[in-house]
Amino acid sequence: MMKRKLLALALSAMLFPVAGSALAQASKISGDVVKIAVLTDMSGVYADLGGKGSVVAAEMAIEDFKAQFKPKFKIDLVSADHQNKADVGSNKVREWYDTQGVDMVTDVLNSGVAIAVAKVTTEKNKIMINAGAASTRLTNEDCAPNNVVHYVYDTYALANGPVSVMIKQGKDTWFFLTADYAFGHSLEKDATAVVLANGGKVLGGVRHPLNASDFSSFLLQAQSSKAKVVALANAGGDTINSIKAANEFGLTKSQSVVGLLTTIIDIHAVGLQATQGMMFTEGFYWNLNKETRDWSRRFFDKHKRMPSMLHAGAYSAVTTYLKAVQATGTDDTATVMKKMHDTPINDAFAKGGRIREDGRMVHDMYLVEVKKPSESKEAWDYYNIKQVIPAEQAFQSMALSRCPAVAKK
Amino acid sequence: MTEIFGVPIQALFGQLMLGLVNGSFYAVLSLGLAVIFGMLNIINFAHGALYMAGAMLAWMGMEYLGIGYWWMLLLAPICVGLIGIAIERLMLQWLYKLDHLYGLLLTFGLALMIEGLFRDLYGVAGQPYSIPEEFAGAFNLGFMFLPKYRAWIVFASLSVCLLTWYMIEKTRLGAYLRAATENPQLTQAFGINVPLMVMLTYGFGVGLAGFAGVLAAPASQVGPLMGSNLIIVVFAVVVIGGMGSILGSVVTGLGLGIIEGMTKVFWPEASATVVFMIMAVVLMIRPAGLFGREK
């Protein structure tokens, strides 16, 4: 008897499985809530670059949007720490999409995590507006223009400006110290291309794990290479530690050390004394104009630090997304994506920004030089803007795109 | 003459130096493991975590109390030793009669707890700890750049190893210790307080780990994960050396450090695995380890 009942139960379970995902509603907002998620590194080497600051920026975006547009729908914000692990990140996002009804995920720094999350996002047909990761793979080999926007910067934009300037100064042999994951590989590849294009030579490279504790042996390998430039294709805490170890082993006496992804957060951590004269590409600087100053001071009041380009980007990304939802009256992925592609972006972060068909958001970038301590007039006054790189030149041109979805068109 | 086998002399000696530095850490840590194992028959998985705790304590002393490097070099190992004594009294002592594997499991759990606690408090990124003024800068030896602090690490850890060896092999206390290791019941019968010795041994062993932690603090980032990767290499070192002799574990530790450093010059890809490969070879040829006796 028992057996038969159980069998029947089991069979019925097999025959009538409950579909996990809610059906997409094309016409209005699912669950009457627009749910935005910030996935970032809360405790690791990139926590200062994105981390809680990105959550603060997203909250600001939602408040400002509510105040300005008085939307009829509710807006929810959730956040999580991906610990810089692709598996943790993509599991979290999968769960968000499956069980919590998240519509859009942003920040997603760390390229390895970002590429994994992009795959889940495409599979579940949701939206990722990536403000944090740098790898150009997001708009090339791993592009997903229907679901992914690459918002703030990428490794091409980072490599382009400073590398050509340095080669013009006669520093034409390069050695790479590369963070051993998607981002580092991407940055090394893009920078190598620029070095070669400008007639320079790459003598070698060494890869280090993310969040390495001791860089000295890597830097000794860089020293063995006798290259004129030791390029750091890493970020955050890793860049800071590489610069320190380079000083300890006397590398800086014979070779120039250049951090390809350096941000205002790193300069703040190391100090102007050790970083003056460094040149790199930034996507945002708080002291550009009145609008950036006003926004950044508000951010400062909440977070006690000036924003990195990732923070400003997260603010802008959330705003852009919400505006598109407001304009179309739906959170349907295809509709919102089309609207975002069609609408130019004008806010504190970007002027005349535009999302290209490969998912790359193009906007002006800035080649900056770190001020001498004597030039700095106040706290966080760190940069001289050497050059504004116009949107069309800052990013890899569409003609070079390796994105299969674009090439087909 | 600035190159050997196509490698600039400066980089070659630099790597040799770093190998020696790593080797010193291997030596101090495997020494601590060996001392503890001899007395308690426990492999202390928490060794790496306590090494990290030593470094974190040094950093905390500087950050919160303004206590400098030299005082912390003394205080942190004592603190770690006291933590060790508490662990031994509260937990380990209940396990001596059981299978030795339980000791390994318990200390593994402790390692997770200590590591997780510091992760929760300070994140995984690591904190900077600056090199004490006396050792800032480097000697320029002409053929290489020798950072003063790294030289100090080698000197200090070898001195500690030597001191430990002397204490165990040449003093009365050491004689009691060796007796208690050989035959606890008999030693107890001679009126020596063996449980006290066991407690102090564990405290001393992990104190060594704490000392190594403080030494490591200025040389690298002080972070919660600094111990856990190291300890697995040290396990391999222990397996290679065998835990029979104190000098054996010191020599093995240093030797492997140097081999690892040289691998970084000539075959960088293998530098992370070379110690484990050597372990596999030793296991095939001499399962008891280079200096070990099969128990």
Place this chain on the structure above:
Amino acid sequence: MNRRVTIAYLAGLGLLLLAPNFIYPILVMKVLCFALFACAFNLLLGYTGLLSFGHAVFLGSAAYVTGHALKVWELPTLVGLLAGTVAAAALGWVIGSLAIRRQGIYFAMVTLALAQMVFFFFLQAPFTGGEDGLQGVPRGTLFGLDLANDINLYYLVAAIFSASFWLIQRTIHSPFGQILKAIRENEPRAISLGYDVAKYKLLAFVLSAGLAGLAGATKTLVFKFATLTDAHWHTSGEVVLMTLLGGMGTVFGPLVGATIIVTLQNELADKVGSLVTVIMGAIFVICVLAFRRGIVGESLALYKRMIGQKT
């Protein structure tokens, strides 16, 4: 008694089939993968008395091989699973042959060290994708069913789990299993009885590694990726904890332990952050100090005491 056991099994099976209707299927599949992993591990620790501290490497290697087979070679799903399992068993043979040269604590350290070596190999090998992991592994189809559907996949995972569970049961109660237990209880005696202990140990090791591999291969299918986390020593520690908490040397212990640990991690991850590790460590300590038979072991002991049997 026998009928009760049958009913218990059937109830378990029914629960297994119904679970995805109430619980997020991905989570249940994760539990099943880890339960299989823990059962395989228990075969070694609980029934042979060998503490391998590097078992995650079999989970990880199978995950990579299966992922590679499905994504790059585009093999059918079942062949991919098989490839992963065989690879893990082969690796188990290599590591096992080296490790059984030492006993007890040394065995644990040797397995840990060798596993770390393989971990570093995975970190550098091009086919694993290093720290990025192997992403976007297709699930493929089975008998015309699209496994991209979570429910379809769920029943495949449930079937794999049930079959492996049955296999482990059979092994434990076979003459081979009896010899393993004899080795656990008294190795010198087993040797004096004329058993080639090393051979039996190695066989148990390979079997355990292969089943752990099957768990890893299945896990790749569920999450569509294989990453270094699978092969990390933390995962090795987790499987020890699952087995210890549930009860080593019991049939259902690892299953219970895996369910509790995976659910706990899932529930707590967002709430307490890295304190999860502290909690895991604390469970370890408590188990070792006061709870060495684990949940199932202690319950069985309690049950036997209640009905008046000697434990």
